[in-house]
Amino acid sequence: MTLIQWLAFPGFDEALLLVIAGVAGAWLGQCLRLPNPLLFGPVLLSGALHVSGLSEATIPPVIIALAQIVIGVSVGARFVGVSLASVGSSIVIALVQAVVLLVIAIVAAWIAHVTTGFSLAAALLAYMPGGAPELSLVALSLGIEPAFVTSHHLARITILILLMPALVAFLKRIGD
Incomplete structure:
Protein backbone atom coordinates (compact mmCIF):
# COMPACT_ATOMS: atom_id res chain seq x y z
CA MET A 1 0.00 0.00 0.00
CA THR A 2 1.38 3.38 -0.96
CA LEU A 3 1.62 6.34 1.38
CA ILE A 4 -1.12 8.11 -0.60
CA GLN A 5 -3.46 5.11 -0.14
CA TRP A 6 -2.48 4.85 3.53
CA LEU A 7 -3.44 8.47 4.15
CA ALA A 8 -6.49 8.64 1.81
CA PHE A 9 -9.32 10.42 3.58
CA PRO A 10 -12.86 10.89 2.29
CA GLY A 11 -13.85 14.30 0.96
CA PHE A 12 -15.16 16.97 3.30
CA ASP A 13 -18.78 16.47 2.25
CA GLU A 14 -18.61 12.68 2.78
CA ALA A 15 -16.86 13.09 6.13
CA LEU A 16 -19.36 15.71 7.29
CA LEU A 17 -22.27 13.47 6.27
CA LEU A 18 -20.83 10.55 8.26
CA VAL A 19 -20.09 12.72 11.31
CA ILE A 20 -23.68 13.95 11.26
CA ALA A 21 -24.89 10.35 10.88
CA GLY A 22 -22.70 9.34 13.82
CA VAL A 23 -24.01 12.04 16.14
CA ALA A 24 -27.63 11.63 15.00
CA GLY A 25 -27.30 7.85 15.18
CA ALA A 26 -26.02 7.98 18.77
CA TRP A 27 -28.96 10.20 19.74
CA LEU A 28 -31.43 8.02 17.81
CA GLY A 29 -29.97 4.85 19.36
CA GLN A 30 -30.54 6.26 22.83
CA CYS A 31 -34.06 7.44 21.98
CA LEU A 32 -34.96 4.01 20.60
CA ARG A 33 -33.23 2.34 23.56
CA LEU A 34 -31.17 0.16 21.26
CA PRO A 35 -28.66 -2.18 22.89
CA ASN A 36 -25.30 -0.37 22.86
CA PRO A 37 -26.88 2.78 21.37
CA LEU A 38 -23.57 4.54 20.75
CA LEU A 39 -22.60 1.71 18.39
CA PHE A 40 -25.92 0.54 16.92
CA GLY A 41 -27.39 3.95 16.12
CA PRO A 42 -24.45 5.28 14.10
CA VAL A 43 -23.95 1.92 12.38
CA LEU A 44 -27.61 1.84 11.31
CA LEU A 45 -27.52 5.39 9.91
CA SER A 46 -24.15 4.86 8.22
CA GLY A 47 -25.43 1.61 6.76
CA ALA A 48 -28.52 3.39 5.44
CA LEU A 49 -26.34 6.07 3.82
CA HIS A 50 -24.11 3.46 2.19
CA VAL A 51 -26.94 1.17 1.05
CA SER A 52 -28.84 4.12 -0.44
CA GLY A 53 -25.73 5.24 -2.32
CA LEU A 54 -25.58 8.63 -0.58
CA SER A 55 -22.12 7.77 0.76
CA GLU A 56 -19.28 5.62 -0.47
CA ALA A 57 -16.73 6.81 2.09
CA THR A 58 -14.41 4.32 3.73
CA ILE A 59 -12.30 4.62 6.83
CA PRO A 60 -8.71 5.63 6.03
CA PRO A 61 -6.19 2.83 6.71
CA VAL A 62 -4.19 5.07 9.07
CA ILE A 63 -7.31 5.50 11.25
CA ILE A 64 -7.90 1.74 11.23
CA ALA A 65 -4.32 1.13 12.39
CA LEU A 66 -4.62 3.73 15.15
CA ALA A 67 -7.93 2.25 16.31
CA GLN A 68 -6.35 -1.21 16.52
CA ILE A 69 -3.52 0.21 18.63
CA VAL A 70 -5.96 1.96 20.99
CA ILE A 71 -8.03 -1.22 21.38
CA GLY A 72 -4.90 -3.28 22.07
CA VAL A 73 -3.58 -0.82 24.65
CA SER A 74 -6.96 -0.58 26.38
CA VAL A 75 -7.17 -4.38 26.63
CA GLY A 76 -3.59 -4.64 27.89
CA ALA A 77 -4.12 -1.91 30.49
CA ARG A 78 -6.82 -4.00 32.15
CA PHE A 79 -4.13 -6.42 33.37
CA VAL A 80 -2.39 -3.86 35.58
CA GLY A 81 -2.15 -5.21 39.13
CA VAL A 82 -3.32 -8.73 38.25
Whole structure:
Protein backbone atom coordinates (compact mmCIF):
# COMPACT_ATOMS: atom_id res chain seq x y z
CA MET A 1 0.00 0.00 0.00
CA THR A 2 1.38 3.38 -0.96
CA LEU A 3 1.62 6.34 1.38
CA ILE A 4 -1.12 8.11 -0.60
CA GLN A 5 -3.46 5.11 -0.14
CA TRP A 6 -2.48 4.85 3.53
CA LEU A 7 -3.44 8.47 4.15
CA ALA A 8 -6.49 8.64 1.81
CA PHE A 9 -9.32 10.42 3.58
CA PRO A 10 -12.86 10.89 2.29
CA GLY A 11 -13.85 14.30 0.96
CA PHE A 12 -15.16 16.97 3.30
CA ASP A 13 -18.78 16.47 2.25
CA GLU A 14 -18.61 12.68 2.78
CA ALA A 15 -16.86 13.09 6.13
CA LEU A 16 -19.36 15.71 7.29
CA LEU A 17 -22.27 13.47 6.27
CA LEU A 18 -20.83 10.55 8.26
CA VAL A 19 -20.09 12.72 11.31
CA ILE A 20 -23.68 13.95 11.26
CA ALA A 21 -24.89 10.35 10.88
CA GLY A 22 -22.70 9.34 13.82
CA VAL A 23 -24.01 12.04 16.14
CA ALA A 24 -27.63 11.63 15.00
CA GLY A 25 -27.30 7.85 15.18
CA ALA A 26 -26.02 7.98 18.77
CA TRP A 27 -28.96 10.20 19.74
CA LEU A 28 -31.43 8.02 17.81
CA GLY A 29 -29.97 4.85 19.36
CA GLN A 30 -30.54 6.26 22.83
CA CYS A 31 -34.06 7.44 21.98
CA LEU A 32 -34.96 4.01 20.60
CA ARG A 33 -33.23 2.34 23.56
CA LEU A 34 -31.17 0.16 21.26
CA PRO A 35 -28.66 -2.18 22.89
CA ASN A 36 -25.30 -0.37 22.86
CA PRO A 37 -26.88 2.78 21.37
CA LEU A 38 -23.57 4.54 20.75
CA LEU A 39 -22.60 1.71 18.39
CA PHE A 40 -25.92 0.54 16.92
CA GLY A 41 -27.39 3.95 16.12
CA PRO A 42 -24.45 5.28 14.10
CA VAL A 43 -23.95 1.92 12.38
CA LEU A 44 -27.61 1.84 11.31
CA LEU A 45 -27.52 5.39 9.91
CA SER A 46 -24.15 4.86 8.22
CA GLY A 47 -25.43 1.61 6.76
CA ALA A 48 -28.52 3.39 5.44
CA LEU A 49 -26.34 6.07 3.82
CA HIS A 50 -24.11 3.46 2.19
CA VAL A 51 -26.94 1.17 1.05
CA SER A 52 -28.84 4.12 -0.44
CA GLY A 53 -25.73 5.24 -2.32
CA LEU A 54 -25.58 8.63 -0.58
CA SER A 55 -22.12 7.77 0.76
CA GLU A 56 -19.28 5.62 -0.47
CA ALA A 57 -16.73 6.81 2.09
CA THR A 58 -14.41 4.32 3.73
CA ILE A 59 -12.30 4.62 6.83
CA PRO A 60 -8.71 5.63 6.03
CA PRO A 61 -6.19 2.83 6.71
CA VAL A 62 -4.19 5.07 9.07
CA ILE A 63 -7.31 5.50 11.25
CA ILE A 64 -7.90 1.74 11.23
CA ALA A 65 -4.32 1.13 12.39
CA LEU A 66 -4.62 3.73 15.15
CA ALA A 67 -7.93 2.25 16.31
CA GLN A 68 -6.35 -1.21 16.52
CA ILE A 69 -3.52 0.21 18.63
CA VAL A 70 -5.96 1.96 20.99
CA ILE A 71 -8.03 -1.22 21.38
CA GLY A 72 -4.90 -3.28 22.07
CA VAL A 73 -3.58 -0.82 24.65
CA SER A 74 -6.96 -0.58 26.38
CA VAL A 75 -7.17 -4.38 26.63
CA GLY A 76 -3.59 -4.64 27.89
CA ALA A 77 -4.12 -1.91 30.49
CA ARG A 78 -6.82 -4.00 32.15
CA PHE A 79 -4.13 -6.42 33.37
CA VAL A 80 -2.39 -3.86 35.58
CA GLY A 81 -2.15 -5.21 39.13
CA VAL A 82 -3.32 -8.73 38.25
CA SER A 83 -1.15 -11.57 39.58
CA LEU A 84 0.69 -13.84 37.17
CA ALA A 85 -1.07 -16.92 38.62
CA SER A 86 -4.46 -15.33 38.02
CA VAL A 87 -3.48 -14.44 34.47
CA GLY A 88 -2.29 -18.02 33.88
CA SER A 89 -5.52 -19.64 35.04
CA SER A 90 -7.54 -17.09 33.08
CA ILE A 91 -5.51 -17.90 29.95
CA VAL A 92 -6.25 -21.61 30.27
CA ILE A 93 -9.99 -20.97 30.68
CA ALA A 94 -9.93 -18.47 27.81
CA LEU A 95 -8.13 -20.93 25.52
CA VAL A 96 -10.69 -23.68 26.15
CA GLN A 97 -13.54 -21.25 25.61
CA ALA A 98 -11.91 -19.82 22.48
CA VAL A 99 -11.45 -23.27 20.92
CA VAL A 100 -15.10 -24.18 21.56
CA LEU A 101 -16.34 -20.85 20.18
CA LEU A 102 -14.04 -21.10 17.15
CA VAL A 103 -15.32 -24.56 16.31
CA ILE A 104 -18.90 -23.28 16.54
CA ALA A 105 -18.02 -20.23 14.40
CA ILE A 106 -16.26 -22.34 11.76
CA VAL A 107 -19.20 -24.73 11.49
CA ALA A 108 -21.70 -21.85 11.30
CA ALA A 109 -19.56 -20.00 8.73
CA TRP A 110 -19.22 -23.11 6.57
CA ILE A 111 -22.99 -23.70 6.69
CA ALA A 112 -23.63 -20.04 5.80
CA HIS A 113 -21.08 -20.21 2.97
CA VAL A 114 -22.60 -23.37 1.50
CA THR A 115 -26.20 -22.18 1.79
CA THR A 116 -25.79 -18.52 0.76
CA GLY A 117 -22.62 -18.37 -1.33
CA PHE A 118 -21.06 -15.59 0.76
CA SER A 119 -17.30 -15.87 0.99
CA LEU A 120 -16.09 -18.21 3.70
CA ALA A 121 -13.76 -15.52 5.09
CA ALA A 122 -16.60 -12.99 5.41
CA ALA A 123 -18.90 -15.57 7.00
CA LEU A 124 -16.15 -16.61 9.42
CA LEU A 125 -15.60 -13.02 10.56
CA ALA A 126 -19.37 -12.56 10.86
CA TYR A 127 -19.67 -15.54 13.21
CA MET A 128 -16.32 -15.16 14.97
CA PRO A 129 -16.49 -14.58 18.73
CA GLY A 130 -15.39 -11.09 19.63
CA GLY A 131 -16.53 -7.52 19.55
CA ALA A 132 -18.19 -6.00 16.50
CA PRO A 133 -15.85 -2.97 16.37
CA GLU A 134 -12.72 -5.09 16.55
CA LEU A 135 -13.86 -7.63 13.97
CA SER A 136 -15.07 -4.85 11.69
CA LEU A 137 -11.56 -3.41 11.82
CA VAL A 138 -10.18 -6.83 10.93
CA ALA A 139 -12.66 -7.03 8.05
CA LEU A 140 -11.55 -3.62 6.78
CA SER A 141 -7.89 -4.57 6.96
CA LEU A 142 -8.59 -7.82 5.03
CA GLY A 143 -10.70 -6.11 2.37
CA ILE A 144 -13.95 -7.73 3.55
CA GLU A 145 -17.12 -5.62 3.68
CA PRO A 146 -17.34 -4.42 7.31
CA ALA A 147 -21.09 -3.77 7.05
CA PHE A 148 -21.65 -7.50 6.47
CA VAL A 149 -19.60 -8.43 9.54
CA THR A 150 -21.04 -5.68 11.74
CA SER A 151 -24.66 -6.42 10.79
CA HIS A 152 -24.22 -10.07 11.76
CA HIS A 153 -22.66 -9.11 15.09
CA LEU A 154 -25.39 -6.59 15.78
CA ALA A 155 -28.04 -9.19 14.95
CA ARG A 156 -26.35 -11.70 17.26
CA ILE A 157 -26.13 -9.21 20.12
CA THR A 158 -29.72 -8.08 19.59
CA ILE A 159 -31.01 -11.66 19.61
CA LEU A 160 -29.06 -12.41 22.77
CA ILE A 161 -30.35 -9.30 24.51
CA LEU A 162 -33.93 -10.10 23.52
CA LEU A 163 -33.72 -13.80 24.46
CA MET A 164 -31.63 -13.52 27.64
CA PRO A 165 -34.50 -12.56 30.01
CA ALA A 166 -36.54 -15.55 28.83
CA LEU A 167 -33.51 -17.86 29.11
CA VAL A 168 -32.69 -16.65 32.64
CA ALA A 169 -36.32 -17.11 33.71
CA PHE A 170 -36.33 -20.63 32.23
CA LEU A 171 -33.09 -21.56 34.00
CA LYS A 172 -34.44 -20.18 37.30
CA ARG A 173 -37.54 -22.37 36.95
CA ILE A 174 -35.39 -25.43 36.29
CA GLY A 175 -33.17 -24.59 39.30
CA ASP A 176 -36.13 -24.22 41.68
